[in-house]
Amino acid sequence: MTISEVSQKYGLSQDTLRYYERIGLIPKVERTKSGIRNYTEESCGWISLVKCMRSAGIPIDTLIEYCALMQQGDDTLPARKELLVGEREKLIMKIEEMQKTLERLNKKIDWLDMTNQQICWEKEKESA
Protein backbone atom coordinates (compact mmCIF):
# COMPACT_ATOMS: atom_id res chain seq x y z
CA MET A 1 0.00 0.00 0.00
CA THR A 2 1.17 3.51 -0.76
CA ILE A 3 1.29 6.24 1.81
CA SER A 4 -1.71 7.96 0.28
CA GLU A 5 -3.79 4.82 0.58
CA VAL A 6 -2.80 4.32 4.19
CA SER A 7 -3.49 7.98 4.85
CA GLN A 8 -6.99 7.55 3.41
CA LYS A 9 -7.63 4.31 5.23
CA TYR A 10 -6.72 5.56 8.69
CA GLY A 11 -7.47 9.24 8.43
CA LEU A 12 -3.93 10.26 9.28
CA SER A 13 -2.05 12.75 7.11
CA GLN A 14 0.93 11.58 5.08
CA ASP A 15 3.03 13.95 7.12
CA THR A 16 1.84 12.32 10.30
CA LEU A 17 2.56 8.85 8.95
CA ARG A 18 6.09 9.83 7.98
CA TYR A 19 6.48 11.57 11.33
CA TYR A 20 5.38 8.48 13.25
CA GLU A 21 7.91 6.40 11.39
CA ARG A 22 10.70 8.92 11.78
CA ILE A 23 10.37 9.09 15.56
CA GLY A 24 10.08 5.32 15.92
CA LEU A 25 6.42 5.10 16.85
CA ILE A 26 6.12 2.39 14.23
CA PRO A 27 8.90 0.24 12.77
CA LYS A 28 10.58 1.28 9.52
CA VAL A 29 8.23 0.77 6.60
CA GLU A 30 9.30 -1.32 3.59
CA ARG A 31 10.36 0.58 0.45
CA THR A 32 10.21 -0.03 -3.29
CA LYS A 33 13.61 0.02 -4.96
CA SER A 34 13.06 3.67 -5.85
CA GLY A 35 12.65 4.44 -2.17
CA ILE A 36 8.89 4.80 -1.95
CA ARG A 37 7.12 3.45 1.13
CA ASN A 38 5.24 0.22 0.63
CA TYR A 39 3.06 -0.41 3.68
CA THR A 40 2.53 -4.08 4.49
CA GLU A 41 -0.25 -5.64 6.56
CA GLU A 42 2.06 -5.46 9.51
CA SER A 43 2.76 -1.76 9.00
CA CYS A 44 -0.98 -1.21 8.85
CA GLY A 45 -1.39 -3.12 12.08
CA TRP A 46 1.02 -0.73 13.72
CA ILE A 47 -0.73 2.29 12.29
CA SER A 48 -4.04 0.99 13.55
CA LEU A 49 -2.63 0.32 17.01
CA VAL A 50 -0.95 3.68 17.27
CA LYS A 51 -4.03 5.50 16.07
CA CYS A 52 -6.16 3.73 18.65
CA MET A 53 -3.72 4.36 21.51
CA ARG A 54 -3.14 7.97 20.54
CA SER A 55 -6.87 8.63 20.29
CA ALA A 56 -7.08 7.62 23.93
CA GLY A 57 -4.34 10.08 24.80
CA ILE A 58 -1.56 7.60 25.45
CA PRO A 59 1.61 9.65 25.03
CA ILE A 60 3.93 9.22 22.10
CA ASP A 61 6.96 8.57 24.30
CA THR A 62 5.29 5.53 25.79
CA LEU A 63 4.39 4.16 22.39
CA ILE A 64 7.91 4.72 21.11
CA GLU A 65 9.16 2.69 24.05
CA TYR A 66 6.67 -0.06 23.31
CA CYS A 67 7.71 -0.15 19.67
CA ALA A 68 11.36 -0.34 20.63
CA LEU A 69 10.70 -3.20 23.06
CA MET A 70 8.68 -5.01 20.40
CA GLN A 71 11.62 -4.91 18.02
CA GLN A 72 13.94 -6.38 20.62
CA GLY A 73 12.20 -9.75 20.59
CA ASP A 74 10.63 -12.07 23.09
CA ASP A 75 12.94 -11.15 25.94
CA THR A 76 10.98 -7.96 26.34
CA LEU A 77 7.60 -9.64 26.78
CA PRO A 78 7.47 -8.97 30.53
CA ALA A 79 8.58 -5.34 30.06
CA ARG A 80 5.93 -4.83 27.39
CA LYS A 81 3.28 -6.29 29.62
CA GLU A 82 4.32 -4.04 32.46
CA LEU A 83 4.14 -1.03 30.17
CA LEU A 84 0.69 -1.92 28.90
CA VAL A 85 -0.64 -2.69 32.36
CA GLY A 86 0.57 0.71 33.52
CA GLU A 87 -1.18 2.41 30.64
CA ARG A 88 -4.33 0.44 31.33
CA GLU A 89 -4.35 1.74 34.89
CA LYS A 90 -3.98 5.31 33.71
CA LEU A 91 -6.65 4.84 31.09
CA ILE A 92 -9.13 3.47 33.60
CA MET A 93 -8.52 6.47 35.82
CA LYS A 94 -8.94 8.86 32.91
CA ILE A 95 -12.22 7.24 31.95
CA GLU A 96 -13.46 7.58 35.50
CA GLU A 97 -12.50 11.22 35.55
CA MET A 98 -14.28 11.83 32.29
CA GLN A 99 -17.37 10.16 33.58
CA LYS A 100 -17.34 12.51 36.55
CA THR A 101 -17.02 15.44 34.21
CA LEU A 102 -19.87 14.09 32.15
CA GLU A 103 -22.11 13.98 35.19
CA ARG A 104 -21.16 17.50 36.10
CA LEU A 105 -21.93 18.62 32.56
CA ASN A 106 -25.28 16.86 32.70
CA LYS A 107 -26.17 18.61 35.93
CA LYS A 108 -25.12 21.97 34.57
CA ILE A 109 -27.19 21.48 31.46
CA ASP A 110 -30.23 20.47 33.51
CA TRP A 111 -29.75 23.50 35.69
CA LEU A 112 -29.48 25.79 32.67
CA ASP A 113 -32.67 24.31 31.29
CA MET A 114 -34.53 24.91 34.53
CA THR A 115 -33.21 28.41 34.93
CA ASN A 116 -34.04 29.30 31.39
CA GLN A 117 -37.59 28.06 31.81
CA GLN A 118 -37.87 30.00 35.04
CA ILE A 119 -36.73 33.17 33.32
CA CYS A 120 -39.08 32.65 30.42
CA TRP A 121 -41.94 32.13 32.82
CA GLU A 122 -41.07 35.29 34.74
CA LYS A 123 -40.84 37.30 31.55
CA GLU A 124 -44.25 35.98 30.57
CA LYS A 125 -45.66 37.14 33.92
CA GLU A 126 -44.07 40.57 33.50
CA SER A 127 -45.48 41.07 30.05
CA ALA A 128 -48.92 39.88 31.10
Add this chain to the structure above:
Amino acid sequence: MTISEVSQKYGLSQDTLRYYERIGLIPKVERTKSGIRNYTEESCGWISLVKCMRSAGIPIDTLIEYCALMQQGDDTLPARKELLVGEREKLIMKIEEMQKTLERLNKKIDWLDMTNQQICWEKEKESA
Protein backbone atom coordinates in the same frame (compact mmCIF):
# COMPACT_ATOMS: atom_id res chain seq x y z
CA MET B 1 -8.49 32.64 50.46
CA THR B 2 -4.97 33.35 49.30
CA ILE B 3 -3.53 31.97 46.12
CA SER B 4 -1.35 29.52 48.01
CA GLU B 5 -4.37 28.11 49.82
CA VAL B 6 -6.31 27.72 46.59
CA SER B 7 -3.26 26.16 44.97
CA GLN B 8 -3.08 23.63 47.80
CA LYS B 9 -6.79 22.93 47.78
CA TYR B 10 -7.07 22.22 44.05
CA GLY B 11 -3.63 20.97 43.22
CA LEU B 12 -3.02 23.66 40.63
CA SER B 13 0.15 25.74 40.72
CA GLN B 14 -0.03 29.42 41.55
CA ASP B 15 1.29 30.13 38.10
CA THR B 16 -1.53 28.14 36.60
CA LEU B 17 -4.12 29.92 38.72
CA ARG B 18 -2.80 33.32 37.63
CA TYR B 19 -2.59 32.10 34.05
CA TYR B 20 -6.20 30.93 34.09
CA GLU B 21 -7.31 34.31 35.35
CA ARG B 22 -5.16 36.22 32.90
CA ILE B 23 -6.57 34.45 29.88
CA GLY B 24 -10.15 34.74 31.09
CA LEU B 25 -10.76 31.12 31.95
CA ILE B 26 -12.14 32.32 35.25
CA PRO B 27 -13.48 35.79 36.08
CA LYS B 28 -11.18 38.35 37.68
CA VAL B 29 -10.46 37.44 41.27
CA GLU B 30 -11.10 39.96 44.08
CA ARG B 31 -8.06 41.75 45.51
CA THR B 32 -7.08 43.15 48.87
CA LYS B 33 -6.31 46.86 48.77
CA SER B 34 -2.63 46.05 48.38
CA GLY B 35 -3.45 44.12 45.23
CA ILE B 36 -3.25 40.56 46.53
CA ARG B 37 -5.75 38.03 45.25
CA ASN B 38 -8.51 37.12 47.67
CA TYR B 39 -10.37 34.10 46.31
CA THR B 40 -14.05 33.97 47.23
CA GLU B 41 -16.35 30.93 47.26
CA GLU B 42 -17.38 31.88 43.78
CA SER B 43 -13.80 32.02 42.53
CA CYS B 44 -13.27 28.61 44.03
CA GLY B 45 -16.35 27.35 42.24
CA TRP B 46 -14.83 28.48 38.98
CA ILE B 47 -11.49 26.86 39.77
CA SER B 48 -13.23 23.63 40.60
CA LEU B 49 -15.27 23.72 37.41
CA VAL B 50 -12.30 24.52 35.23
CA LYS B 51 -10.17 21.85 36.85
CA CYS B 52 -12.88 19.28 36.26
CA MET B 53 -13.46 20.28 32.64
CA ARG B 54 -9.76 20.51 31.84
CA SER B 55 -9.10 17.11 33.37
CA ALA B 56 -11.54 15.72 30.82
CA GLY B 57 -9.65 17.43 28.03
CA ILE B 58 -12.14 20.16 27.24
CA PRO B 59 -10.06 22.82 25.50
CA ILE B 60 -9.23 26.13 27.12
CA ASP B 61 -10.71 28.14 24.27
CA THR B 62 -14.11 26.62 24.88
CA LEU B 63 -13.95 27.32 28.58
CA ILE B 64 -12.88 30.91 27.94
CA GLU B 65 -15.94 31.31 25.75
CA TYR B 66 -18.15 29.82 28.44
CA CYS B 67 -16.71 32.17 31.05
CA ALA B 68 -17.27 35.14 28.78
CA LEU B 69 -20.88 34.13 28.13
CA MET B 70 -21.43 33.65 31.85
CA GLN B 71 -20.34 37.19 32.54
CA GLN B 72 -22.74 38.59 29.99
CA GLY B 73 -25.80 37.62 32.01
CA ASP B 74 -28.96 35.66 31.47
CA ASP B 75 -29.30 36.53 27.80
CA THR B 76 -26.58 34.01 27.10
CA LEU B 77 -28.30 31.08 28.79
CA PRO B 78 -29.26 29.43 25.48
CA ALA B 79 -25.77 29.95 24.05
CA ARG B 80 -24.22 28.48 27.17
CA LYS B 81 -26.47 25.49 27.00
CA GLU B 82 -25.60 24.95 23.36
CA LEU B 83 -21.91 25.11 24.20
CA LEU B 84 -22.22 22.63 27.04
CA VAL B 85 -24.37 20.26 25.03
CA GLY B 86 -21.75 20.29 22.28
CA GLU B 87 -19.02 19.49 24.75
CA ARG B 88 -21.11 16.73 26.24
CA GLU B 89 -21.41 15.13 22.81
CA LYS B 90 -17.68 15.27 22.29
CA LEU B 91 -17.03 13.93 25.76
CA ILE B 92 -19.35 10.97 25.24
CA MET B 93 -17.55 10.16 22.02
CA LYS B 94 -14.17 10.43 23.70
CA ILE B 95 -15.25 8.10 26.47
CA GLU B 96 -16.45 5.58 23.93
CA GLU B 97 -13.14 5.78 22.11
CA MET B 98 -11.23 5.29 25.32
CA GLN B 99 -13.32 2.28 26.18
CA LYS B 100 -12.44 0.77 22.82
CA THR B 101 -8.78 1.42 23.51
CA LEU B 102 -9.18 -0.16 26.93
CA GLU B 103 -10.57 -3.31 25.38
CA ARG B 104 -7.76 -3.42 22.89
CA LEU B 105 -5.26 -3.01 25.71
CA ASN B 106 -6.92 -5.79 27.67
CA LYS B 107 -6.71 -8.12 24.71
CA LYS B 108 -3.08 -7.26 24.12
CA ILE B 109 -2.24 -7.88 27.76
CA ASP B 110 -4.04 -11.22 27.70
CA TRP B 111 -2.21 -12.16 24.57
CA LEU B 112 1.15 -11.20 26.06
CA ASP B 113 0.36 -13.33 29.10
CA MET B 114 -0.49 -16.32 26.97
CA THR B 115 2.53 -15.90 24.75
CA ASN B 116 4.80 -15.49 27.69
CA GLN B 117 3.50 -18.65 29.32
CA GLN B 118 3.89 -20.47 26.02
CA ILE B 119 7.50 -19.36 25.77
CA CYS B 120 8.22 -20.31 29.36
CA TRP B 121 6.71 -23.70 28.77
CA GLU B 122 8.76 -24.23 25.63
CA LYS B 123 11.93 -23.20 27.40
CA GLU B 124 11.10 -25.68 30.14
CA LYS B 125 10.71 -28.41 27.57
CA GLU B 126 13.99 -27.48 25.93
CA SER B 127 15.91 -27.53 29.14
CA ALA B 128 14.31 -30.79 30.21
Add this chain to the structure above:
DNA sequence: ATATCACCTGGAGTATACTCCATGTCAACA
Protein backbone atom coordinates in the same frame (compact mmCIF):
# COMPACT_ATOMS: atom_id res chain seq x y z
C1' DA C 1 11.67 14.49 -24.49
C1' DT C 2 9.36 16.90 -21.21
C1' DA C 3 5.95 17.82 -18.12
C1' DT C 4 3.29 16.21 -14.37
C1' DC C 5 2.52 13.94 -10.26
C1' DA C 6 3.23 11.40 -6.20
C1' DC C 7 6.66 10.75 -3.29
C1' DC C 8 11.11 11.71 -0.82
C1' DT C 9 14.07 14.33 3.00
C1' DG C 10 15.48 17.46 6.66
C1' DG C 11 14.31 21.23 8.96
C1' DA C 12 11.41 24.99 10.37
C1' DG C 13 6.91 26.53 12.00
C1' DT C 14 2.45 26.17 14.71
C1' DA C 15 -0.99 25.18 18.34
C1' DT C 16 -1.97 24.21 22.94
C1' DA C 17 -1.16 24.58 27.62
C1' DC C 18 1.33 25.56 30.75
C1' DT C 19 5.83 26.91 33.54
C1' DC C 20 9.61 29.71 34.73
C1' DC C 21 11.92 33.98 35.60
C1' DA C 22 13.47 38.77 36.50
C1' DT C 23 12.05 42.41 38.80
C1' DG C 24 9.16 44.87 41.97
C1' DT C 25 5.84 45.75 46.04
C1' DC C 26 3.97 45.34 50.52
C1' DA C 27 3.34 43.80 55.31
C1' DA C 28 5.23 42.04 59.31
C1' DC C 29 8.73 40.77 62.41
C1' DA C 30 13.62 41.10 64.77
Add this chain to the structure above:
DNA sequence: TGTTGACATGGAGTATACTCCAGGTGATAT
Protein backbone atom coordinates in the same frame (compact mmCIF):
# COMPACT_ATOMS: atom_id res chain seq x y z
C1' DT D 1 14.67 50.12 60.09
C1' DG D 2 16.17 46.56 57.59
C1' DT D 3 15.27 42.06 56.01
C1' DT D 4 12.35 38.28 55.01
C1' DG D 5 8.64 36.09 52.61
C1' DA D 6 4.51 35.88 50.05
C1' DC D 7 2.59 37.81 46.26
C1' DA D 8 2.46 40.79 41.94
C1' DT D 9 3.44 41.53 36.75
C1' DG D 10 4.85 40.88 31.88
C1' DG D 11 7.31 38.29 29.05
C1' DA D 12 10.14 34.44 27.74
C1' DG D 13 10.80 29.44 27.70
C1' DT D 14 9.28 24.44 27.49
C1' DA D 15 6.80 20.15 26.28
C1' DT D 16 3.99 17.70 23.24
C1' DA D 17 2.37 16.62 18.90
C1' DC D 18 1.98 17.52 14.89
C1' DT D 19 2.07 20.34 10.21
C1' DC D 20 4.16 22.77 6.59
C1' DC D 21 7.62 23.75 3.26
C1' DA D 22 11.64 24.04 0.08
C1' DG D 23 14.08 21.50 -2.80
C1' DG D 24 14.86 17.06 -5.05
C1' DT D 25 13.88 12.24 -7.40
C1' DG D 26 11.69 8.80 -10.22
C1' DA D 27 7.86 6.78 -12.91
C1' DT D 28 4.42 7.72 -16.19
C1' DA D 29 1.52 10.05 -19.63
C1' DT D 30 1.58 13.26 -23.94
